[in-house]
Amino acid sequence: MSDSHAAAVHSPDHPPELRHHFMTMEQQQNTASLGMWLFLVTEVMFFGGMFCAYLIYRLKYFNDFAAASQSINVVWGALNTAVLLVSSWTMAMAVRCAQLGKQRLLIVFLIFTMFFGAVFLGVKAKEYHDKFVENHVPGASFEFHDKLLGHPDYVPNQGHTQMFFSIYFAMTGMHALHMVIGLGLMAYLVIAAGRGKFSTAYYTPVENIGLYWHFVDVVWIYLFPLLYLISRTKG
Amino acid sequence: MSENEHHIVPLGLYALIGATLLVMTGVTYGVALIDLGRWNTVVALCIATFKATLVVLIFMHVKYTNEKMTKPVIAGAIFFLILLLTLSLADFGTRAWL
Amino acid sequence: MKSWLLTVDHKRIAILYMFSITFFFFIGGIYALLIRLELLTPAGDLVQADTYNRLFTGHGIVMVFFFLIPVVPAILGNFLVPLMIGAKDLAFPRINLMSWYLYIVAGVLLLHVIITGGVDTGWTFYTPYSTAFASPKVIEAGLAAFIMGFSSIFTGLNFIVTIHRMRAPGMTWSRLPLFIWAHYATSLVMILGTPVIAITLVLVVLERLFHLGIFDPKLGGDPLLFQHLFWFYSHPAVYIMILPSMGIISELIACFSRKRIFGFNFVALSSVAIAVLGFLVWAHHMFVAGMSVYAALIFSFLTFFIGVPSAIKVFNWTATMYKGSVTYETPMLYAFGFLGLFTVGGLTGLFLATLGVDIHVTDTYFVVAHFHYVMVGGVVMAYMGGLHFWWPKITGRMYPESMGKLAALIAFIGFNLTFFPQFILGYVGMPRRYYQYPPEFQVLNVLSTAGATILGVGYLFPMVYLLWSLRYGEVAGDNPWNAAGLEWKTSSPPPTFNFDVDPIVDFEAYNYDELKEIPVER
Numbered sequence: 001m002s003d004s005h006a007a008a009v010h011s012p013d014h015p016p017e018l019r020h021h022f023m024t025m026e027q028q029q030n031t032a033s034l035g036m037w038l039f040l041v042t043e044v045m046f047f048g049g050m051f052c053a054y055l056i057y058r059l060k061y062f063n064d065f066a067a068a069s070q071s072i073n074v075v076w077g078a079l080n081t082a083v084l085l086v087s088s089w090t091m092a093m094a095v096r097c098a099q100l101g102k103q104r105l106l107i108v109f110l111i112f113t114m115f116f117g118a119v120f121l122g123v124k125a126k127e128y129h130d131k132f133v134e135n136h137v138p139g140a141s142f143e144f145h146d147k148l149l150g151h152p153d154y155v156p157n158q159g160h161t162q163m164f165f166s167i168y169f170a171m172t173g174m175h176a177l178h179m180v181i182g183l184g185l186m187a188y189l190v191i192a193a194g195r196g197k198f199s200t201a202y203y204t205p206v207e208n209i210g211l212y213w214h215f216v217d218v219v220w221i222y223l224f225p226l227l228y229l230i231s232r233t234k235g
Numbered sequence: 236m237s238e239n240e241h242h243i244v245p246l247g248l249y250a251l252i253g254a255t256l257l258v259m260t261g262v263t264y265g266v267a268l269i270d271l272g273r274w275n276t277v278v279a280l281c282i283a284t285f286k287a288t289l290v291v292l293i294f295m296h297v298k299y300t301n302e303k304m305t306k307p308v309i310a311g312a313i314f315f316l317i318l319l320l321t322l323s324l325a326d327f328g329t330r331a332w333l
Numbered sequence: 334m335k336s337w338l339l340t341v342d343h344k345r346i347a348i349l350y351m352f353s354i355t356f357f358f359f360i361g362g363i364y365a366l367l368i369r370l371e372l373l374t375p376a377g378d379l380v381q382a383d384t385y386n387r388l389f390t391g392h393g394i395v396m397v398f399f400f401l402i403p404v405v406p407a408i409l410g411n412f413l414v415p416l417m418i419g420a421k422d423l424a425f426p427r428i429n430l431m432s433w434y435l436y437i438v439a440g441v442l443l444l445h446v447i448i449t450g451g452v453d454t455g456w457t458f459y460t461p462y463s464t465a466f467a468s469p470k471v472i473e474a475g476l477a478a479f480i481m482g483f484s485s486i487f488t489g490l491n492f493i494v495t496i497h498r499m500r501a502p503g504m505t506w507s508r509l510p511l512f513i514w515a516h517y518a519t520s521l522v523m524i525l526g527t528p529v530i531a532i533t534l535v536l537v538v539l540e541r542l543f544h545l546g547i548f549d550p551k552l553g554g555d556p557l558l559f560q561h562l563f564w565f566y567s568h569p570a571v572y573i574m575i576l577p578s579m580g581i582i583s584e585l586i587a588c589f590s591r592k593r594i595f596g597f598n599f600v601a602l603s604s605v606a607i608a609v610l611g612f613l614v615w616a617h618h619m620f621v622a623g624m625s626v627y628a629a630l631i632f633s634f635l636t637f638f639i640g641v642p643s644a645i646k647v648f649n650w651t652a653t654m655y656k657g658s659v660t661y662e663t664p665m666l667y668a669f670g671f672l673g674l675f676t677v678g679g680l681t682g683l684f685l686a687t688l689g690v691d692i693h694v695t696d697t698y699f700v701v702a703h704f705h706y707v708m709v710g711g712v713v714m715a716y717m718g719g720l721h722f723w724w725p726k727i728t729g730r731m732y733p734e735s736m737g738k739l740a741a742l743i744a745f746i747g748f749n750l751t752f753f754p755q756f757i758l759g760y761v762g763m764p765r766r767y768y769q770y771p772p773e774f775q776v777l778n779v780l781s782t783a784g785a786t787i788l789g790v791g792y793l794f795p796m797v798y799l800l801w802s803l804r805y806g807e808v809a810g811d812n813p814w815n816a817a818g819l820e821w822k823t824s825s826p827p828p829t830f831n832f833d834v835d836p837i838v839d840f841e842a843y844n845y846d847e848l849k850e851i852p853v854e855r
Contacts, residue, residue, distance in 0.1 A: 021830075034493075034497060038308065038494065045525055045526070046532050048315075051320065078260060078264045085256040091294070096244060099243050166540075166552065167545075169545055211295055214290050218287045221286050224260075233269065318612060322615075332625065
């Protein structure tokens with residue numbers, strides 16, 4: 001029982017994008033928007049579980065977490081944060097172009113967003129590689145010998161530092177997975193825009209995928225200080 | 236988007252927000268290099284929340300939407316996240332009291 | 334066939350769900366049968382201890398994730414929500430179909446786990462046993478539950494958006510049937526809670542596959558972290574199960590008392606209250622696990638509150654029947670069963686919430702009896718009542734009424750004989766999840782198993798006559814019960830787009846005073 005009907009007459013009041021269980025385009029757009037926001041709620045709770053794990057263990061094993069955090073490269077982290085923020089700006093610009101009906105510029109900004117997203121993932125890959133080389137990846141070969149700034153006599157606990165890295169890889173890995181999915185969604189947008197699917201009357205997918213991308217950015221806005229900046233001084 | 240049909244965010248505002256986000260990232264990094272004890276975390280998270288708020292209000296158009304449900308939905312998500320964190324902390328944080 | 338597998342019609346998807354969920358109910362029932370057979374004798378003689386562990390784990394996973402969570406929302410909710418609000422379909426019909434496919438994929442994965450030996454961690458997957466010592470099948474079982482979780486999330490998302498955006502003109506929030514209010518509240522729980530168990534299961538899988546030892550005690554991991562994250566969802570999950578059932582009961586009691594539900598606003602808002610309060614109590618599952626006693630006090634205190642909105646509903650339903658024209662058709666018999674059994678189940682929850690009592694009865698059959706009273710005596714009774722009530726709307730056929738009454742009676746007797754002895758068993762000390770027990774507990778166990786057999790008959794019998802009715806049952810008109818509600822203003826079954834003319838609502842819910850005729854005595 002699909003919702004096509006035999007003699008599909010699409011009048012100006014009934015554009016082809018209007019699906020048949022909706023009365024108006026406005027209802028359809030509002031519905032899609034609410035749906036995306038509710039999906040983002042589920043994403044907040046999804047990442048929230050990992051933030052909970054992080055919170056508990058950071059409080060319990062602060063010094064070991066601080067030492068482990070100091071061993072990840074804060075410059076790459078800060079750079080990546082900037083890259084992702086720029087990609088959020090280009091995405092916002094893309095949505096603006098869609099609102100104004102500027103199809104070619106829309107595609108340009110989408111591609112820029114994808115570019116910056118890819119840069120982020122590339123830097124992430126480099127960071128992961130560095131951790132692998134230093135034997136900071138959780139598992140049988142894990143070994144942590146770095147010192148805690150300002151506490152030369154403190155010997156960081158092998159288990160607790162490995163716990164930090166378990167959380168680090170779980171959280172950044174899940175975040176990266178969401179970015180990869182975002183890149184895929186943007187590729188779809190580029191192709192659809194290229195085919196002239198969007199107009200000033202209909203650009204719902206652009207807006208909603210934009211919301212998704214901004215959400216992924218917000219997650220990273222919190223991940224950066226929580227993972228990279230536990231303690232960067234001798235105090 | 237019906238809620239934004241009549242509101243296009245000005246280019247200047249987008250650029251300003253983008254620049255602010257980058258500057259605040261730099262500030263976060265800079266402040267982390269100053270020893271403020273336990274306040275380092277507080278400051279870092281406050282700046283993060285400020286940045287997140289800018290993204291949500293301007294980039295995600297929440298400031299301009301006519302949709303009545305958007306803000307309650309966001310508030311709800313934050314509320315339940317805080318609930319998960321605080322009530323779990325009620326256990327872990329008070330174990331040592333016994 | 335292809336039109337069914339590619340359908341986006343919410344009514345067909347509901348029926349697809351009915352087949353798959355009923356199938357898993359059978360699987361869960363077979364597990365129950367094996368458990369009760371083992372417990373006929375004090376010795377562990379039917380199966381070995383390891384096997385018994387797999388039996389109660391399988392029973393729990395199947396019944397919780399694949400039956401209780403989706404049964405009312407995915408079957409009756411999917412079918413009725415658009416009809417009751419006057420819409421042509423749900424907000425996202427394709428996502429609705431995807432929800433069903435996710436259920437099927439999860440189900441196939443779980444069947445594979447079952448066939449290849451199953452897991453023995455309990456449906457609760459506690460760490461570090463599940464992460465460090467149990468069989469690798471935990472990964473697959475966890476993934477099955479994870480995928481099933483997304484099926485649930487998308488259903489909830491669909492319902493919330495639909496109820497906000499797709500109501501017919503004139504259908505204000507205060508005119509919405511309580512079934513809709515119930516599903517709205519349920520959906521809130523689905524989207525807020527399910528993602529947390531999703532990430533928790535992912536973390537278990539990541540620990541097993543990639544050594545990300547977030548729950549590993551050797552790294553300083555705390556088993557209680559898993560339990561907090563697990564129960565943050567799994568407690569609200571029980572409200573996902575009971576809230577839609579309560580929605581059904583409101584519809585049944587209104588119709589068979591020929592009266593508007595007393596205290597409509599209280600019943601509607603109590604659904605939302607239960608949904609929210611349900612998120613504040615989860616650690617009452619962990620009182621003896623080693624949590625802080627101060628936190629235990631807080632959670633015990635909060636748990637007492639959740640009884641209040643549930644009690645408000647029971648009082649309002651009772652008040653509805655007072656001076657109503659009550660008749661005793663099959664759906665109403667199930668509703669009466671619900672009222673009694675849910676009340677017992679709910680009250681025994683208060684005993685468990687009391688810290689001192691909980692020390693004594695936790696992890697005993699007292700707990701098992703408590704949750705089966707609310708889950709089976711509550712959810713399943715309500716589902717059976719709703720299934721019978723809306724059967725003519727869904728299929729266009731009436732079931733044989735005397736058979737219906739008989740089956741309800743058999744189920745009620747069987748249920749009580751199965752589970753009441755378990756309250757006693759738990760109180761005198763029989764632990765749960767044990768395959769053997771001291772000989773002095775045998776009489777009660779035998780009674781319980783006898784009851785289970787009768788209960789099984791009580792469930793098989795309707796399957797037979799409901800199927801029979803598809804061919805031989807009396808053809809049903811638009812409104813065989815003369816009930817209020819938009820779903821009864823269209824044909825049985827409804828046309829593809831639900832209503833021949835787009836409805837406009839200018840009447841309150843449960844306007845039985847305007848529906849003058851009294852239904853024919855069946």
